[in-house]
Amino acid sequence: xxxxxxxxxxxxxxVTLLGGGAMASARPQPEPLxxxxxxxxxxxxxxxxxxxxxxxxxxPKLVPSGAAAAVAYVPIADGHASVQLRAQGLLPNxxxxxxxHTNACGSKGEDAGPHFQHVQDPKTPSxxxxxxxxxxxxxxxxxxxxxxxGFSRAALERRFTDRRPHSVIVHADHTHTDPGHAxxxxxxxxxxxxxx
Numbered sequence: 001x002x003x004x005x006x007x008x009x010x011x012x013x014x015v016t017l018l019g020g021g022a023m024a025s026a027r028p029q030p031e032p033l034x035x036x037x038x039x040x041x042x043x044x045x046x047x048x049x050x051x052x053x054x055x056x057x058x059x060p061k062l063v064p065s066g067a068a069a070a071v072a073y074v075p076i077a078d079g080h081a082s083v084q085l086r087a088q089g090l091l092p093n094x095x096x097x098x099x100x101h102t103n104a105c106g107s108k109g110e111d112a113g114p115h116f117q118h119v120q121d122p123k124t125p126s127x128x129x130x131x132x133x134x135x136x137x138x139x140x141x142x143x144x145x146x147x148x149x150g151f152s153r154a155a156l157e158r159r160f161t162d163r164r165p166h167s168v169i170v171h172a173d174h175t176h177t178d179p180g181h182a183x184x185x186x187x188x189x190x191x192x193x194x195x196x
């Protein structure tokens with residue numbers, strides 16, 4: 001595992017530059033409020049769970065070992081931020097759901113905990129559209145192209161504070177929005193550790 005400062009280039013760095021299981025990330029350092037934290041970049045190739053593994057696959061049929069992912073968090077000067085997800089080597093022409101989660105990846109998809117919410121729902125799992133929505137959570141659903149590459153971006157109206165998420169989970173389906181199912185996206189197929 002290697003930690004480096006990630007600049008704006010993190011947003012355009014191609015996933016093809018990944019080495020097997022390599023990761024680059026930066027933990028924001030305290031800075032004046034007007035400047036905000038530094039960007040963060042996590043890079044990894046999917047494999048089975050193990051210590052130090054950045055990208056973990058729980059279903060190699062749908063997220064093959066060796067497929068790659070990059071997640072970038074970029075704070076913007078006006079207090080907003082964005083999270084971007086880029087994937088390569090997944091199944092072609094397939095819809096995947098993806099969300100930012102509270103805990104780091106573990107040996108099971110459930111280890112990543114619930115979705116990160118800016119305003120937390122007192123009920124878990126959260127299926128109330130008042131809490132489980134793309135403004136309160138960070139949804140990164142994407143559809144792969146014919147080569148199995150996918151991209152998504154979520155604009156955040158606020159930055160993370162002392163409560164930070166620690167992973168992105170790739171799900172089997174695009175995210176539902178109807179009451180009682182809001183925020184659900186099927187099985188947890190894979191996980192990417194991100195040092196937000």
